[in-house]
Amino acid sequence: MKIEVLGAGCANCQALEKRTAEAVTLLGLQAEIVKVTDYGEIASYGVMSTPALVVDEKVVVAGRVPRVSEIQSLLEEAGFQATP
């Protein structure tokens, strides 16, 4: 499973990255968070307002920075299971 944070260095993108890392830690996941900063690649996800969170190639949130608890449930909905 793969978590990607889309955004080219704006303050909100950094905030989303930080909160996602927090959510991953809280859920006890072993997951790598990849930053995607290339505009062509960002746009190819159909994302028009950054930042955005992509789990397994699927955009789960775009254009806002959700709170940590919301990111946690987004990750769980996307099928992330805590690795034993």
Place this chain on the structure above:
Amino acid sequence: MKALVNTDVQAVPAVHSSWRVWGGLLAAVVVWAGAYQANGPLWQWAIYDMSGFASDNRLGSALEFFFFDTVKILLLLAGIIFAVTVLRSFMSVERTRALLGGRREGVGNMAAAGLGVVTPFCSCSAVPGFIGFVAAGVPLGITMSFLIASPMVNEVAIVLLYGLFGWQVAALYVAAGLVVAVVAGWVIGRLRLERWIESFVFETTLRGQPVDPSQGLGWTDRFAIAREEVRTIIRKIWPYLLAGIGIGAAIHGWVPEGFFVRYAGPNNALAVPVAVGLGIPLYSNAAGILPLVEALHAKGLAIGTVLAFMMSVVALSVPELVLLRRVLKPRLLAVFVGVVGTGILAVGFLFNLIL
């Protein structure tokens, strides 16, 4: 407009939370209105009655001007950014694109400029936004009308113009900004310059289902987003605002009346281009520069020059041009600057002439 940010809010039972949210909002409105009303008398009392300045003392009136204007503009910014952000949370770029798809030029440019004002859109998203529009078939000129109107007619500029110059000037600015966005976008569309868009834009395939950020939000979320937006903007601009109002207060107190009529009055044809040129590198300081410009206006700087300056500060900023360069080849970027710049100059000259 920044992307929306949500902060942690405690989970409370639905009924309690709705009472708390609306009660909190009502309390905030009452406190805000009280502070706005008390602002004038408070500084009158503090400076002339308490500190004993004579009513014709220059330092006294500069201090009163500084404190009164600072509090007034901060209150206006907080109130209006909050309201605008809540309203905008019902819109999204995704919905705007759907509304603009298949529009014809002319009507499409007008729709794009109007939507540019009401859509939450951060200029830091200009590149993915541009690609998303163009790759989905929104014509170049219509996309440009959106990208010009969005930063130009923004709430910070409107608050500052309203707070410092009154609602007539703010309304004039909004109307002129929309006209520039419509006409400049229409001209760029007519020139058929699609070949000067970087080719990767057309090669981008939009896979996946776009996620609409305006969906699934409750009032609690919208208010939380708006509170965060107020905090972010004010935290970013307050030092510039204080510096600008401070220098403006000094100019009010010590620069002779009519000083700028000679150099930058309505009859000086060079004033508008110089103001537009100065505005391009000054983006992040719009909040600090407008109080300064207001003081210059009080000493004779013409109003058309002021409006043109403000427009160039927000619509032709260096960071925005650097971003747009990723998707526009240099020639198209030059055309963009030329067309928008000409529109702004026209606004400046026109208002200097008729007002």
